[in-house]
Amino acid sequence: MGNVFRYMGQGVVYALIAVVLGFFADTPAYRHFDDDKAQLTLSLAHSGKHLQECRRRTAEELAALPANMRKPLDCTRERTPVLVEVELDGQIIVSESVSPSGLFGDGPSQIYKNFVIPSGSYTLIVRMRESPRAEGFDYQREAHVVIAPRQRFVIGFQAEAGGFIFATPDVPAVSRNGQPNQG
Amino acid sequence: MRAPTRSESLGDQSRRASLNGEPVALVQRGLRWGFERVEAVLDRIFGAAWNPLYQLGALGFFYYWVVAVSGIYVYIFFDTGTTEAYESVEYLTVDQWYLGGVMRSLHRYASDGMILMMAVHMLREFALDRYRGARWFTWVTGTPILWLVFVAGITGYWMVWDELAQYIAIASTEWLDWLGIFGEAIARNFLSPNSLDDRFFTLLTFIHIVAPLLLLLVLWIHLQRVTKPRINPKRGLAVGTFLMLVALSFVKPAVSHPPADLTVVPGVLNLDWFYLPAYPLMDATSYGAVWGFAGVLTFMLFALPWLPPVRRPAAATVNLDNCNGCERCANDCPYNAIVMRPRSDGLPFENEATVDASVCVACGICAGSCPTSTPFRRASALVPGIDLPDRSLPELRDRVEAASAILSGDRRVIVFGCDHAAPLDRLAGDGIGTLSLPCIAALPPSFIDYVLSRDLADGVVITGCRDGECFNRYGVDWMTARLASERDPYLRKRVPRARLLTCWAAAADRTMLASKIELFRAGLPAVPKPAAPHLQPAVAGGDDSNG
Numbered sequence: 073m074g075n076v077f078r079y080m081g082q083g084v085v086y087a088l089i090a091v092v093l094g095f096f097a098d099t100p101a102y103r104h105f106d107d108d109k110a111q112l113t114l115s116l117a118h119s120g121k122h123l124q125e126c127r128r129r130t131a132e133e134l135a136a137l138p139a140n141m142r143k144p145l146d147c148t149r150e151r152t153p154v155l156v157e158v159e160l161d162g163q164i165i166v167s168e169s170v171s172p173s174g175l176f177g178d179g180p181s182q183i184y185k186n187f188v189i190p191s192g193s194y195t196l197i198v199r200m201r202e203s204p205r206a207e208g209f210d211y212q213r214e215a216h217v218v219i220a221p222r223q224r225f226v227i228g229f230q231a232e233a234g235g236f237i238f239a240t241p242d243v244p245a246v247s248r249n250g251q252p253n254q255g
Numbered sequence: 256m257r258a259p260t261r262s263e264s265l266g267d268q269s270r271r272a273s274l275n276g277e278p279v280a281l282v283q284r285g286l287r288w289g290f291e292r293v294e295a296v297l298d299r300i301f302g303a304a305w306n307p308l309y310q311l312g313a314l315g316f317f318y319y320w321v322v323a324v325s326g327i328y329v330y331i332f333f334d335t336g337t338t339e340a341y342e343s344v345e346y347l348t349v350d351q352w353y354l355g356g357v358m359r360s361l362h363r364y365a366s367d368g369m370i371l372m373m374a375v376h377m378l379r380e381f382a383l384d385r386y387r388g389a390r391w392f393t394w395v396t397g398t399p400i401l402w403l404v405f406v407a408g409i410t411g412y413w414m415v416w417d418e419l420a421q422y423i424a425i426a427s428t429e430w431l432d433w434l435g436i437f438g439e440a441i442a443r444n445f446l447s448p449n450s451l452d453d454r455f456f457t458l459l460t461f462i463h464i465v466a467p468l469l470l471l472l473v474l475w476i477h478l479q480r481v482t483k484p485r486i487n488p489k490r491g492l493a494v495g496t497f498l499m500l501v502a503l504s505f506v507k508p509a510v511s512h513p514p515a516d517l518t519v520v521p522g523v524l525n526l527d528w529f530y531l532p533a534y535p536l537m538d539a540t541s542y543g544a545v546w547g548f549a550g551v552l553t554f555m556l557f558a559l560p561w562l563p564p565v566r567r568p569a570a571a572t573v574n575l576d577n578c579n580g581c582e583r584c585a586n587d588c589p590y591n592a593i594v595m596r597p598r599s600d601g602l603p604f605e606n607e608a609t610v611d612a613s614v615c616v617a618c619g620i621c622a623g624s625c626p627t628s629t630p631f632r633r634a635s636a637l638v639p640g641i642d643l644p645d646r647s648l649p650e651l652r653d654r655v656e657a658a659s660a661i662l663s664g665d666r667r668v669i670v671f672g673c674d675h676a677a678p679l680d681r682l683a684g685d686g687i688g689t690l691s692l693p694c695i696a697a698l699p700p701s702f703i704d705y706v707l708s709r710d711l712a713d714g715v716v717i718t719g720c721r722d723g724e725c726f727n728r729y730g731v732d733w734m735t736a737r738l739a740s741e742r743d744p745y746l747r748k749r750v751p752r753a754r755l756l757t758c759w760a761a762a763a764d765r766t767m768l769a770s771k772i773e774l775f776r777a778g779l780p781a782v783p784k785p786a787a788p789h790l791q792p793a794v795a796g797g798d799d800s801n802g
Contacts, residue, residue: 087499090502104538105520173438186429
């Protein structure tokens with residue numbers, strides 16, 4: 073094979089490799105999410121109450137303890153599971169009792185879930201029970217929300233901020249102690 | 256002496272037996288069939304020296320350096336902030352397209368090229384059965400390279416912090432969270448723009464730099480059992496492939512998606528399918544399924560050298576009585592299996608050869624290089640300084656004589672071939688005797704002299720793997736150099752070269768080899784014979800082949 077043809081052949085081979093590299097570097101396009109859908113993300117990490125109520129130590133008991141260990145409350149390590157419910161337009165999509173993490177069950181209960189839902193307006197109610205009580209909830213939030221196409225609507229929780237957080241700018245405030253809140 | 260047969264290819268027989276009915280072997284044969292045909296085309300276009308399929312590992316290395324250099328340039332301008340990251344990459348891509356944009360594109364396409372080269376490299380080593388036996392170490396140490404390359408590549412896409420990065424970030428962290436080994440779900444870092452910290456990009460940059468450095472370390476380990484590894488492609492091939500990358504960078508520059516927005520789910524994404532095919536798989540199945548798939552695949556890759564286990568031939572053994580520590584075997588061994596150590600038997604030589612049996616593949620190249628491997632020796636037993644117990648040189652001499660005994664006519668030819676190249680069984684016939692060796696360089700050149708000077712045949716054919724692609728890495732190179740009197744042991748000058756045909760041929764080249772042999776045989780009657788060849792002196796032992 074003459075040199076000219078060889079170099080031409082090499083050019084063709086390089087072009088083929090370039091086509092493979094260039095094509096599969098971003099093609100074919102992948103549809104990850106439909107335009108008429110939205111995503112509801114429930115994410116929280118929260119420690120339930122102690123499984124047994126804490127006992128206040130007496131002054132004698134405190135005095136008997138080393139100075140660096142004089143905590144006024146005597147608590148068991150294990151925490152109660154956290155019950156979380158999410159209700160969308162009257163339909164419960166999550167009702168899960170989440171065990172505390174950690175070898176001794178003393179860590180936060182964690183839940184992280186995604187739901188794909190049609191975009192649109194919904195009545196959203198989220199509830200949480202963090203104590204050993206048998207019925208009712210310690211936190212609840214209800215809101216009428218409009219979820220846009222491809223919106224990522226996050227339901228979070230921060231006890232110090234008062235309870236559930238909806239990570240969307242148009243739903244203000246949080247509520248606690250079972251008091252419903254129209255968003 | 257063995258019963259005379261025309262075809263004395265022990266290697267062919269054992270190969271057929273090992274392939275018989277094994278699914279792995281069937282897949283290998285199919286792949287090898289395809290590779291050999293593509294390689295033949297590329298041989299014609301590039302020549303053996305530049306054939307890309309013969310230098311896949313070296314090309315992977317070359318792409319690595321292109322990625323490293325272009326990455327250093329991009330890093331100079333990269334800003335590790337949640338908004339600044341995207342802006343800095345956009346500056347390179349748009350404002351500085353002529354250099355920064357090209358560097359970014361080179362970074363991407365060379366990274367993709369690495370994946371392509373690695374994938375084909377692995378597939379080819381598997382097809383050619385170069386991954387088990389003593390070669391398990393190189394295969395196994397290659398597996399972590401895959402993970403490191405993917406970690407480096409995925410974190411690279413992550414750093415751009417566009418919609419694609421957002422998709423990868425959330426999916427990757429959710430995938431990792433599935434393991435349940437993190438105190439708190441790391442995907443929670445990506446709940447909202449406010450939850451993302453600039454320092455996260457610093458960590459990401461750290462991983463993106465450390466992974467390739469670790470990769471370099473593993474590559475070094477990967478090559479520990481390979482002598483004279485080809486880590487650089489031939490210059491012409493390097494120039495060609497680099498120009499290809501530059502041209503591609505100008506024709507189709509790498510660009511970003513719109514900036515990441517954690518309040519919106521990315522819709523349509525232009526995935527890099529070299530690095531990111533696992534993500535659609537996560538969407539289509541589950542994180543657990545992808546962990547399972549990745550785990551099984553990794554395990555299979557690690558375990559492949561033993562699935563099924565290969566029966567390893569006995570390693571070469573050294574006979575110290577005939578070893579003077581000349582180092583030729585150590586210099587020729589392609590697997591670092593021979594080490595010279597201080598003499599242990601009191602003979603007046605500085606060193607002796609020792610064989611590491613765990614590394615030896617029994618290719619026999621050492622026996623072919625030993626100056627004592629001369630078939631002329633009759634006064635004493637033919638015991639070379641180093642030899643293969645299963646396929647010894649005395650046995651080879653017997654086989655040569657047996658093959659010669661049934662040849663007739665004036666065009667008698669003995670073909671010395673290689674177990675891993677064109678099969679010789681169908682070549683054998685009237686006037687042609689064949690002998691297959693574990694590697695063509697296992698043949699001491701003195702055997703050619705022996706055949707012709709003893710009139711055991713009118714011509715000798717040397718065949719083996721295609722030039723540039725020896726199964727045992729350097730067998731063809733060493734044999735070529737020995738025949739050309741460029742590497743010890745030389746083929747003696749008295750050997751009439753007109754009676755010697757060298758033809759490198761893979762299994763796919765069987766027809767070509769057969770026709771060349773026929774052409775060679777047709778010309779033999781016209782080649783004048785040396786006077787009374789059978790009377791040429793036989794030398795007892797020593798350095799007979801170094802004429």
